[in-house]
Amino acid sequence: MSYGFIKKLDKVDKVDKEVMLGVDLASLSITSDFEGTGLNNHCAFTTATNIMxxxxxxxxxxxxxxxxxxxxxxxxxxxxxxxxxxxxxxSVNIKRKYFPKTMDMVRSIDQGHITAMLLVESVKSAHWVIVTGYAISVGEIYLKVFTNWYHELRYYKVNSGSKAVMSLEFFI
Structure with missing residues (x-):
């Protein structure tokens, strides 16, 4: 399952703008950190841990x-x-959006807010990720996401490869 994640933007594309929340990726948890705990399908658990x-x-x-x-x-x-x-x-403020637009998450990042996004690839395949930034390349916006699988970021173009069905914006 790839959900449409891209490891790197195409080298021929020029990155016009890149914005990133200050995140220490090595300090975040990944799903394999919880092997042997009896958890499965635990991207929501991992995402919640990382948001905290x-x-x-x-x-x-x-x-x-x-x-x-x-x-x-x-x-x-x-x-x-x-x-x-x-x-x-x-207390924490949370804004939920169904079928979020790319600009919803760009605005959230620009305001320094943490955003989680639920992606659905198929009826049996859904995955929570954290949006940590974005890049604009040749007029296209790509979200930078922490997939919970690796201590590195991937790019994701909204609704490409999977459908963004919900976003949660967290701020204090």
């Missing part, structure tokens, strides 16, 4: 997140994540 890390919460533990978000598929992750954050005596 990106928001600056210290010591995000497996048990803390697992109480609320287990194996997937998990369609409505945000109320569960909101509950975890509320347990830490902090």
């Amino acid at each position: 890390k990106m928001m600056g919460f210290d010591q995000v533990t497996f048990d803390e997140v697992y109480r609320h978000i287990k194996s997937g598929p998990v369609l409505f992750m945000e109320p569960r994540l909101k509950k975890i954050i509320k347990n830490r005596k902090t």
Whole structure:
């Protein structure tokens, strides 16, 4: 399953603009970090863990997140994540958009907000990712996403290879 992720933009394309949230990719979790835990289809769990890390919460533990978000598929992750954050005596604002437009996520990144995106490749294949930035190349916008599979970013052109069915914008 590739969901339409691109490792690198075509070398002949010129990158006109590139914007990125300040993210230490090595500090984020990937799905293989949770092997042997009994989790499967756990991209929502991994995404929730990474959102908390990106928001600056210290010591995000497996048990803390697992109480609320287990194996997937998990369609409505945000109320569960909101509950975890509320347990830490902090509130978070979340904007949910169905079938988000590229500009929804570009605006979110420009405002410094963390955005998760649910992609559906087929009836049996869905995946949560985190949008960490974007690049504009020859007039086309590509989102930079953390796929939860590697400690590196991939590019994704919205609705290319899979359909973006939901986005969640997180900010305090």
